[in-house]
Amino acid sequence: MLEIKNLHANIENKKILKGINLTVNPGEVHAIMGPNGSGKSTLASVIAGREDFEIKKGSIFLEGEDLEELAPEERAHLGIFMSFQYPVEIPGVTVTNFLKTAINEGRKARGLEDMPANQMLKLIREKSEMLEIDRKFLSRSLNDGFSGGEKKRNEIFQMAMLEPKLAILDETDSGLDIDALRIVANGVNKLRNKDNAIVVITHYQRLLEYIVPDYVHVLFDGKIVKSGNKELALKLEEQGYDWIKQEEVV
Amino acid sequence: MDLNDKLISSFLAFESDVDVNTPIHEIRSEAIRNFEQKGFPTKKQEAWKYTSLGSLQKTDFSIFPKGGKTLEYKDIKQYFLYEIDTYKIVFIDGIYSSYLSETTHDGVDVCLMSAALTKPMYRQVIELYFNKIASREESLTNLNTAFSKEGAYIYIPKHKAPRKPIQILHLATGNEAALMLQPRNLIIVEDNAEVQIIERHQSLTNNEVFTNSVTEIFAAKDARVDYYKVQNDNASSTLIDNTYIDQKGNSNVSVHTFSLGGKLTRNNLNFYQKGERIDSTLKGVTILGEKQHVDHHTLVHHAQPNCESHQDYKGIFGERSTGVFNGKIIVDKIAQKTNAFQQNNNVLISDRATVNTKPQLEIFADDVKCSHGCTIGQLDDEAMFYLQTRGIPRKEAAALLMYAFANNVLESVRIPELKTRINKLIANKLGVSLGFEL
């Protein structure tokens, strides 16, 4: 589904990604771990199409389609979803209105009519129940005055509504207490199926206890330096990242 | 003859007293022409909408004081911040008093404008700075420029800081029935230099005094200037304070204005930011009673990116007093990432007091954070009641709440003795003695 080949990316002439190779197939969950500043969030942003980054070399394909020339919204229409580490506040725009716009824009891109209001309401009800989201929450301004946990839950709620093919969860666990983490992870697990794929970006192993990955990759200094199964995450948790750094130096 | 005509015709007399063959005098001549053209501002002008100088112009002020009065230090000690050692530049009826002053040329210049304007050794500096930031539009500034002759001259060279704060004190003895003073100050603080200044105008009798003062401050790169204006004059005095501040990159200038006394006070405080990462602070506490009138007119012009300005003016207005606040922030197109804040809070404690406030933003850059807030209200009844139930009498309770209200403005005063003094002045003004200091 997702294929990244020898990806190099810069921000303001600073090299951040230095040759990433990654293949993600439908139905898989990949975890990308790594110390601070290793390029994890950059990778997520580059896949989503943030323009601050300059792709120097390499390419990204989604289901065989080269993403390079595509705007962020076009990538979204293809089925890429990124859960933001710091979701953005948009005062005055309710969660419901925002989602309505997002869903209908997506449908428009696929040549479909707007989703009928009753169907939209039904979908909202279904997904909000699944994620234990209070209905009142839906009429609040998007992320405006939300707590950290609420923001992250809202991200997963949007993911549920938009039903992406590829979801990238960027540090979704940061700032969450254990209850919120459990709710968010349960939500993600419910959304897993054989046709979609999830890339979990995290610093800690904690989230991976709930969202169990098929593969774990360690990102260090802009490269994937180690790949393995979920045991690798446990080892990182116990021993930290130092041994990887040392291996690198050696 | 009204004051306007008297001033214009007095210019000839003034010329006979100064060296007219200097570039300075060309500036003066141009200024008197400008003043002649514009005259005294009227309420029809937007900037003077809420303040009238009408009655002032009917008074027969003497423009060239006789002088010759001497004063004993003990009689005027109370007007100094005597608790700490300071340099002092003292004027009696507009004339420099050497025995009350303490000036210096030791590494820094703390001396007289008259010297700076006439002695060749200062010529270069004067040519570079004199009347370079003061307005050529504002008619009262022009008037001061025309008659500029005496005042404080402070020059702090690169990386220097005077050993102690500087006090500028203007005393009026009542030697004249009605006296007009036009001090002119020039303060230059070079790269990474630093200075603290306290300015005060005081008349010693109830004879009328009209002061039209102009101060130019130049803060070069990384300079730090801390300026305090103590305005607690008699009920017969009028003060028009025009202060112009030119700031270069990374400099930090703050001006605190404490307006407690005087009949009519107008503060024109203008900050021009001409570099990046500049910080400008404008703070004021105004507490008025009787028929006092104070008008704060501020301007902060953000002309370069990444600068900040903080304005915080608090006012308490009793009896038949009037408070005016007109704060203008301009953010130029290139001044991206500007942070400009302005706050003006007022409490009216009398039904006959008036507050007119006009916070004004003019923004031409899009990536800026600018906000202004303004409130007019009363002391919180609930809080009053609470204090009373704790045994604090009503008057003290009110004073306490007013103290609390003015508190954050005093917080940034960096001379502790001055803070204490201001506290006492405020307590006096509120007619209470409190058993604590803020």
Added chain:
Amino acid sequence: MAYTEEELKKELETKEYEYGFYTDIESDTLPKGLSEDIVIAISKKKDEPEWMTEWRLEAYRAWKAMDEPEWPNVTYNKPNFQDISYYSAPNKKPKYNSLDEVDPELLETFEKLGISLEEQKKLAGVAVDIVMDSVSVATTFKKTLAEKGIIFCSISEAIQEHPELVKKYIGSVVPRKDNFYAALNSAVFSDGSFCYIPKGVRCPMELSTYFRINQAGTGQFERTLVIADEGSYVSYLEGCTAPMRDENQLHAAVVELIALDSAEIKYSTVQNWYPGDKNGSGGVFNFVTKRGLCERNAKISWTQVETGSAITWKYPSCVLKGDNSIGEFYSIAVTNNHQQADTGTKMIHLGKNTKSTIISKGISAGKSQNSYRGLVQVNSRAKNARNFSQCDSLLMGNACGAHTFPYIEAKNKSAQIEHEATTSKIGEDQIFYCNQRGIDTEKAIALIVNGFSKEVLNKLPMEFAVEAQKLLEISLEGSVG
């Protein structure tokens, strides 16, 4: 469909008859320029009673002695008042014979607004050969209103039919000498609307569709007078929600609202007159005086969405004369390209326990200048007066300006006044976030602007709100590049 001049005239006469508005439809136009004779001639043409003629003349004399105001934060070439024709039987001559002749850009805008083909023709000034639905609707409206005793007609008609009401109230809130443009309007006003709601009557409908018809053909100097008698209620919608390509450069309207004891008037405006082209040439000058008077327990609320005109100069105000009266002002002003808007409100607190709320949202884009100018005045008698003001500016791009000039004057110690103002921009991170969820940049901006303006949009009657939202989108199109 080739008409002869004669056929056209005939048809239009019939049409206007059906509107029931214009009694005098002579096709002649008075010579350019303004003088006492012209004022008298205007009054004569409209067959006005003598007191009205005299009233106009006095206004004219006042105007002659006045200077055009300089204080608004706008720059323009001042109109030559002697080069304007102050009377021409309005809009009876179709400009085009079919829609094919109309500027396609204008039609595209109509399309976006969802305006019916027939109405498009009318708004663009195309000759219509069928009786429009709305006319019959209007007649039905008129009947319903008449049953309740509500008078709703043109001001010309009111001068003829209800002189006692007009005489009593016209100029009572906006005196003839109030300002330069109000004086001019008082002297030469062409037509406008008159509305009277009797005691205790709640007007059963928003006076909107009806108004749109009335509006077609009202000239540059419009005069509106709304009187809500004790305990009555009316919601009044003003505006042409389609961008009429008006040839009149100068518009100087006067609107007077009178809310007697316990009455409530809601006055909503959507203004999108021709703002001029992208280079700033052309466009309407909109210099309006709008003011309402509140007696005891009365309430007046102004809501406006201003996206049009090259220059807007308008301050819908409330004089809170009666105790416990309430004034509200909700405004969205959008400026793009070279537009200039200087708009805001005045809340004059005279009575006890009076309350006012001001919410102003200014959005500047392109090379435009957007100013909020407001006055909150609490007089010494106005015990316990309350005001809350909030002025937010949103800047898009770096060539525009946002200005706030709030004047606050308090003379009573029990007054409580709060004023807040902020300036912000649309963040790149906000746009990227929307993009990531599949929303393109243009739509994202519309969404963010809508959110920013929400508090005001919410105050508009439903059908107006939808159009207003679309207008916001249209007027900001292409503003981010």
